[in-house]
Amino acid sequence: MTGWRPLASLGLALGLAGLLAGCERRQTPGPPAVHSGEGTQSATAALAAAAPRFEGPPAPPATPTKGHPRLWVRAADLPKLRARATQANPLFKELAxxxxxxxxxxxxxxxxxxGDCTHARIYCEAHAELFAFMSLVSSDEAARNDYAARARKILLTIVDRVNKGDPQxxxxxxxxxxxRARWAGESFGLTVDWIYGYLSAQDKAAIRPVFLRWAEEQLQSSTTSHDHPEPVGKLNDPxxxxxxxxxxxxxxxxxTSHxxxxxxLSLAFDEADDPPDPKPSGTYPRLRDYFANVTGAWLYMTDSVLRNDARGGAPPEGFQYGPATLAYVSETLxxxxxxxxxxPAKWGPQVHLDGNPFWHEFIPAHLHSLSPATPAGRLGPTHEAAWTGDGERYEYTDHIDPFAALGLHAENSGNxxxxxxxxxxxxxxxxxxxxALARRARSQLGQTHKRHSILYFLLLDPAVTPTDPRPxxxxxxxxxxxxxxxxxxxxxxxxxxxxFQLGWEQIDHQHGDGLSFGFYRGGEWLTKERVGYGAFMANSEQHNTLAVENDKNRRHxxxxxxxxxxxxxxxxxxxxGDPRVLAKSFAQDYVYVLGDATPLYNSEYxxxxxxxxxxRALVWLKPDHLVLYDRAATGKDGRFKRFxxxxxxxxxxxxxxxxxxxAKGQKLFVTTVLPENAVVVAEPYKPTGTWDxxxxxxxxxxxTLRVEPPAPMPKDARFLHVLQGAAGNATADPVAxxxxxxxxxFVGAAVKGTLVLFPVELGAVSEVQFTTLAGVAKHVVTGLSPGASYDVIRKPAxxxxxxxIRTGSAAKADEGGVLAF
Structure with missing residues (x-):
């Protein structure tokens, strides 16, 4: 992680005008999943259950833009942007x-x-992008010419070095x-597009071979596993x-950065300046021909994964790398x-951002990922994140990259x-x-680029005061x-x-966190996973889940x-294989989720x-109690099962x-109901001294709190816990x-007047019969058939x-198979 240097506090006064409301919202259905049945919950009916928000309009007619600029900024945008480019605009003041x-x-x-052509830890190409952008928006023609000359000089210096080909x-x-190309690689294509009119034919002739070389290298990239479409050259192929x-x-x-x-790179040059090479050294004879590979291979795959495997609006790689991934995709679109x-008629539905429900769900997913309270951070009060995946610093960072790209796209499409x-x-x-907006807009958080200053200026209109979307x-x-x-x-x-989290774990930076959960109360976490980086922190012990001993792996x-x-x-x-969320219920006074994580613990490889x-079955009795029922089984005796x-x-x-x-003095009470005679161990976490x-x-x-059955370890173990959050002077509520x-x-726990019951085994339920306890006013019975009708018969004893509880007509289980009465 890079450092930062504090700046003087600068306020930002936004205008009082609000955005006009009333944009018609229509959902455009996307293509069907080509791999139905794979993924955590990829069946069409299950995906459709997530109601989209912030829907976009259908794809408008598209005509290829002939002039420049045409990447992220259009010529038609320049009058509006130049009108904003005054010292009265606090965001332009920071950009200037x-x-x-x-x-x-x-x-x-x-x-x-x-050397590496950096200044103050900022890459030269990022400075070229900055000057190129100012050559578009500055209101003074002489200044525009000067900025363009600066951008051209930096660009051609780099191009000349590449063309010389020194392997060192x-x-x-x-x-x-x-x-470096991942962090600031957008600079080259944007710079060429933004100063295109200032580049001579000789300049373009020098730049184009470099772009062709880099374009071909994207097709064959091997920085990590599977970081290009395979096989190379296939387009729109299931x-x-x-x-x-x-x-x-x-x-x-x-x-996604590639x-x-x-x-x-493929869209920056005009057709006249991009003649076909009769003997191309790469896959395609022209730069513009690589664009078909973007849409038919790269975006074809990414769109499908976001539409199916990752449906819901959150990035699979988690909070350190995921925001960049979503930025690269949205910047592409x-x-x-x-x-x-x-x-879509020309390139396929993948080029229409609004046709993919993932992007409708991004805003709700992101806001739901942020803590209610904002404890102190490096720049002031800052949300904490419901973190997943690798993390070197537990800190919510600036997400202007995806916010701006999606926001500009929405502005262009009238959403x-x-x-x-x-x-x-x-x-x-x-x-x-x-x-802290002005400080973020200055891009002074140890960034390797100046893109943030540009994006804040592009996204935020000082004449508009946006309203809180959360209500x-x-x-x-x-x-x-x-x-x-x-x-x-x-x-x-x-x-x-x-x-709660139960997803597949098959790409870089994901952790063994299936069934993990976090619980937050009174402005702080009572419990959540332990964030860290690398293979050690990826193991399930560091998360709020189960560890289950398996056979010795072949690479032990x-x-x-x-x-x-x-x-x-x-x-x-x-x-x-993939885990599955088997059931969920969202009620006014409880939340229920049931998930099967078995495939995550086995590996054919x-x-x-x-x-x-x-x-795991989890019931949150709002606001302060969680009831968890866990099942863990192995084929052999003596294998540990740990909570x-x-x-x-x-x-x-x-x-x-x-x-x-x-830290604030609140209490987290954890009552172990099952297993009986459980071994309960609480201890500080102690790193071994290695970085990981x-x-x-x-x-x-x-x-860490660890719970396991007493020896000898059985093949089949059951865990039943009640977690309670409370003020510092409170005592734990009794649990029965x-x-x-x-x-x-069925088995369950009664706490604070509510009894929660779970089936001991997953499967069909014939009849449930139990004796309730004195003081229980409400029953939450899980594991029934979703939407089925039942009779509840009560007899004094x-x-x-x-x-x-038996099949009948008096009461109906909810969508998750929960009957509450």
């Missing part, structure tokens, strides 16, 4: 200050420079597919989507739109609702909130592709908040893979398959009750175990009312 600093450095000879030159050695592990890399950050860069190539939401998020959701968003959100459930009691800072001598086996972890990258069942919860401090254990205290065992910076979960007497076996 950033540009002045860059110009001064260039005048001193610091830009461009030798940083611009030659794997440059176009490495990290064979590219057949194998899940290869397909899902289409939402990896390298794959796609973005290839898009911009924005460029296609502004270039006039968003024509006022989406544009309003993204503008509001850019101002208020970022680190430090609205008070119109439901308090629950379900992402079926990754099995994510988000729920909260309100959109206010005092809300209690739940997050490998330090990373062997460690996963020894700790009973799920298998990121190589698990046998590692030749292990002894875990026969792992599932893990990460805690903010080492819990005090007294019998079945463990009590952890948060260190938690992320600012990680608040400092301890309840088992059914006859019919299908000596030790409490005897209740029988």
């Amino acid at each position: 200050a950033v540009t002045a600093e860059a110009a001064a450095a260039m005048d001193k000879g610091d830009i461009p420079s030798e 030159d940083p611009f030659v050695r794997r440059f176009s597919t490495g990290d 064979a590219m989507l057949k194998e899940p592990r290869k397909r899902r890399y289409a939402v990896n950050n390298y794959f 796609m973005r860069n290839l898009t911009l 924005l460029a296609i739109q502004t270039a006039g190539e968003a024509d 006022a609702e989406r544009l309003n939401a993204l503008r509001w998020m850019a101002i208020h959701a970022g680190p430090g909130g609205a008070a 119109s968003i439901p308090l629950t959100h379900y992402g079926p592709g990754l099995g994510q459930v988000f729920a909260r009691t309100s959109w206010g800072p005092e809300a209690t908040w739940l997050q 001598d490998d330090p990373n893979r062997g460690e996963l086996w020894r700790r009973g972890s799920q298998w990121p990258l190589v698990h046998t 590692e030749n292990i398959r002894d875990v026969t069942h792992v599932s 893990f919860v990460q805690t903010p401090s080492a819990a005090q254990v007294a019998g079945k009750l463990a009590t952890a205290t948060t 065992t260190k938690p992320a910076e600012n990680e608040p979960m400092l301890a 175990l309840v088992r059914t007497k006859r019919g299908t076996p 000596a030790d409490g009312d005897e209740i029988t």
Whole structure:
């Protein structure tokens, strides 16, 4: 992670005008999934259950843009942008200050420079992009000419070095597919487009071979696994989507960055300046021919994964890498739109952003991923994230890249609702909130680019004050592709908040976090996963889930893979199949989710398959109680089954009750109801001293609670826990175990007047009969048939009312098979 330097606090006064409302919202259906049945929840009916928000209009007619600029910015946009480019606009004021600093450095000879061509940790090509943009929006013609000359000088300096071909030159050695191209590779295509009129025929003749070389290198890139479409040259072919592990890399950050860069390279040149090479050294004879590969291979795959495997609006790689991935995809789609190539009839439905429901769901998913309260961060009050995946620092970072790309696309397509939401998020959701907007707009958070300053200026109109979109968003959100459930009691800072995760784990930076959850109350996490980076932190012990011992894996001598086996972890990258969310219910006073994670614990690649069942049923009794029922089974005796919860401090254990205290003095009570005579161990987390065992910076979960059955370890184990959040002076609510007497076996726990019951085994339920407890006023019975009707028969008995549930007509189970009465 790079550092930062503080700046003087600058306020931002936005205008009072609001966005016009009333844009008609219509959902455009996308193409059917070509791999139905694969993925966490990819059946058409299951995906359709996630109601879209912020829908876009149908694809408008598209005509290829002939002039320049045409990438991200169009010639028709320039009068509006130049009108905003005044010192009265606080965002332009920051952009102008950033540009002045860059110009001064260039005048001193610091830009461009030798070696890696950086200045103040900013890449030269990012400075070229900055000057090229200012050559478009500056209101003074002389200034525009000067900025264009600066951008041209930097661009041609780099191009000359590439054409010389020194293998030791940083611009030659794997440059176009490495990290630098991922972080700032958009600069080249954008710079050429934005200063196209200033480039001579000789300039273009020098630039074009470099772009052709880099374009071809994208097609053959091997920076990580499967980071280009395979096989190369196939277009719009379902064979590219057949194998899940290869397909899902289409939402990896390298794959998508190559796609973005290839898009911009292929669209920057005019046809007249891009003649076909009679003897091409690459796959295609012209730059523009690579665009067919963008749409028919790269975007064809990415669109399918977002539409199916990752449906729901959240990035699969998590909060460190996922925002960049979504930025690269949305920046690709924005460029296609502004270039006039968003024509589904010509290129396929993948070029129409609004046709993919993932983008309708992005805003609700993102807002649901942010904590209700905003504790202090580096720039001021900042949300915490419902983190998944790798993380070097537990810190919510600036998401202006996807916000701006999606917002500009929405503005161009007339989607006022989406544009309003993204503008509001850019101002208020970022680190430090609205008070730190100017500092974020200066791109001074250790960035390797100046793109952020440009994007803030492009997205935010000082004459418009966006309104908070959250009141119109439901308090629950379900992402079926990754099995994510988000729920909260309100959109206010005092809300209690739940997050649950059960998704596939087959690309870089994903962790063994299936069935993991987070619980937030009183402005802080009571429990969540422990964030970290690398293979050690990916193991399931670091998450709020189960660890189950399996056969010894074939690569047990490998330090990373062997460690996963020894700790009973799920298998990121190589698990046998996909987990499934089997049921969910969102009610006014409870949330229920049932998931089967069994395939995550087995791996045909590692030749292990002894875990026969792992599932979790979770009921949140709003606002303060969670009831969890876990099933874990192996084919062999003696294999450990362990329940893990990460805690903010080492819990005090007294019998079945463990009590952890948060930094603010709140209490997390964890009552172990099953297994009986369980071994409960609470201890601080202690890194081993190697980098990979260190938690992320600012990680608040400092301890671990582990529960397992007593020896000898059975083949089949059941865990039943009640978690309670409470004020610091509170005591734990009593918890009682309840088992059914006859019919299908159920087990559950009663707490604070509510009894929650779960089937001991998953499957058909014939009849449920149990004796309720004194003081129980409400019953939540899970595991029934969704939407089926039942009779509830209550008979007084000596030790409490005897209740029988059987098929009937008096009451109906909800969509998740829960009967509450």
